[in-house]
Structures are given as structure tokens and as C-alpha cells.
Amino acid sequence: MKFFKVFVVTFFLTLPFLNAQETLPIYADYLSDNVFLVHPSAAGIGNCGKLRFTARTQWAGIEDAPSLQTLSAHTKVGENMGLGLILFNDKNGYHSQQGAQGAYAYHIQLGNRYDEVNQLSFGLSFMVVNNNVDERDFTIPDPVISQIVQSESYFNSDVSMAYHKGGFFSYFTAKNILLSARNLYNDRYESLNLRRYLVTLGYYYDQNDNFQLEPSVMAQTIERTGEKFVDFNLKVYKEVQDAQIWAAFSYRKGFDNANTEELNYLTPIVGVNFNNFMISYTYTKQSGEILFDDAGYHQISLGFNFGCRSPRRIGGCPNINGSF
Numbered sequence: 001m002k003f004f005k006v007f008v009v010t011f012f013l014t015l016p017f018l019n020a021q022e023t024l025p026i027y028a029d030y031l032s033d034n035v036f037l038v039h040p041s042a043a044g045i046g047n048c049g050k051l052r053f054t055a056r057t058q059w060a061g062i063e064d065a066p067s068l069q070t071l072s073a074h075t076k077v078g079e080n081m082g083l084g085l086i087l088f089n090d091k092n093g094y095h096s097q098q099g100a101q102g103a104y105a106y107h108i109q110l111g112n113r114y115d116e117v118n119q120l121s122f123g124l125s126f127m128v129v130n131n132n133v134d135e136r137d138f139t140i141p142d143p144v145i146s147q148i149v150q151s152e153s154y155f156n157s158d159v160s161m162a163y164h165k166g167g168f169f170s171y172f173t174a175k176n177i178l179l180s181a182r183n184l185y186n187d188r189y190e191s192l193n194l195r196r197y198l199v200t201l202g203y204y205y206d207q208n209d210n211f212q213l214e215p216s217v218m219a220q221t222i223e224r225t226g227e228k229f230v231d232f233n234l235k236v237y238k239e240v241q242d243a244q245i246w247a248a249f250s251y252r253k254g255f256d257n258a259n260t261e262e263l264n265y266l267t268p269i270v271g272v273n274f275n276n277f278m279i280s281y282t283y284t285k286q287s288g289e290i291l292f293d294d295a296g297y298h299q300i301s302l303g304f305n306f307g308c309r310s311p312r313r314i315g316g317c318p319n320i321n322g323s324f
Helices: 002-017
Strands: 049-058 067-077 081-092 095-109 118-134 149-165 168-175 180-183 188-191 196-203 211-222 228-240 243-255 264-274 277-287 297-306
Touching: 081 118
Parallel strands: none
Antiparallel strands: 049 067, 049 297, 067 081, 081 095, 095 118, 118 149, 149 168, 168 196, 180 188, 196 211, 211 228, 228 243, 243 264, 264 277, 277 297
């Protein structure tokens, strides 16, 4: 606990000296047993360490199509602490960004029995991002265009907390809490409010007949634009022989301040857990009258659970009981 207090004090003392730009976009990865990618307080939260790789692409076979790859790992250290690391590469045409994020979490057991879930968690993350604009193929004559690869690095940070009680789980995260960024297109520094707030609530129903049900909701809002998004999710699990198959469906409803047609996304996910391995496929399609594009996003997620501890905790969701 003393180390945790020192960490928090150090974190807030360094805030005035850092610059930032928004980092990872928020997709439905948390439904593929990858909650840590969204909420730093999930680092080391369960009985297993978790290694996860994701590859996301749009317009398969098209050169320079939007794509994102992430590699994340987190594990418990001792009885109360968790550590995690995320590496990512995000590319969209001439623009790309690469980053690394380190996270620390502290977990407090509130109940008297370790095998019963009643846990409060806090998490902090720091990240560095390198943004690039590749102007080498630009052919329009303009003194602003240097026809080189321009790059700039930024820092950012998230704060997070979580509470688990039996099958109930909840997370709150404030992302991108630092505010200044450099505009690579006109070489100016701008003060940008990039803060985003996320709340996740859900419940894991264990039917005790090899079938489990997990409804959840995630709400997020962007402070600068006032945009709001709500994910309505349902996930089901079925045990078959030595494996567990599962499927999820997410509907994201977007709201804005202009009362125009909101953005809607439909995301089905299917996956299988076998021993300590996980594989899943995700497809995301935008719907509604106004479309940014008519293509879907495809994503493959691969996972491996390591360093699992026993016993499994009674009634805990899969993020608590990571080993099938």
C-alpha cells in the first residue's frame, strides 16, 4: 500500500510537464477477453497472466488500407500488484502511429475469503506515441509539403479503477488526461482536449450446466466534442469436451450534439478457449443512413494465459478466472 501511495503522488506531480495525443482507438477488444487493452486497472486482476495479440484490417487486399496491430501482456506481481505492457502499430494511409504503454495496478481484497470475489482495483498507465506522416509520395507542389517522413513523439496517460463482486464487474477509466499535441500537417503546437471517459458494467451468470451468460454495457464520452457512445453487449459461453466456445454481439450507438444521424456499429465475435489458449474472430460493420465507408473491419485475436494460480474464485467472471 505504501508503494501504491508513492506511485500516485509521483504520477500527479509529473502531469504539468508532459505533452499528449490520443493513442489507441476504442473497439470491442474487451469482449475478446482483452479488458486490459481498454482499462489499465485490469492489469493482473485475475488468477492468470494474459498475453494477447490482435490484428485488425479494413478493405482486405487494398494497399494502405486502415490497419491496427496490438500486443499486450499483463500479470499479477505478489498478492496485490499488477503490471502490464501494450505495444501497438496503427496505420491509415499516409499517417501511422506506433506506441508503447506501461501500466501499474493495485488490487484490494475487501472480503475475508480469497476464493470469493470482492475486489477494488486502481490502475495508472503511461504511454509514448510516435506519429508519422509519409509525404514522400505527395506530388502536389506546395512549400508546406517537404516530401519526407515527418514524425513527432508524444506522451499520454490514463487513470482507472474497477470493482468486482461475485459475478458483477465494473470499470471506470479516464483516457488521454494530458492535453497538448503537435499538428504534423502545419508544424504548430495546439492545445487539444483529448480526454475520453469510459464506464463498463456487466454481470456474469454461471448456469452450472456448462452454459454461461454475460450481458454488459460500456458508455464513453469525449470531453472536447461532446460525442457519446454506448455499447450494448451480450456474450454466451458453452463448454464442449475439453474446450469452451463462445460468441458475443455488440451494438454501438453513437450520439452527437448536432442531432444528425448518429453512427451505429454492429460487431459479432466468435471464439474458442482451449486449455490456456484463445482465438477469436471479430467483424465490425457500420450501419445507418450516413456511412463513412461501406466496408467492414476484420480482426483476429490470439491469446495465451500464463502463470495461473489456484484456486479459481467462486462466481468470478472470466477476467477473474482466466484459466478454463
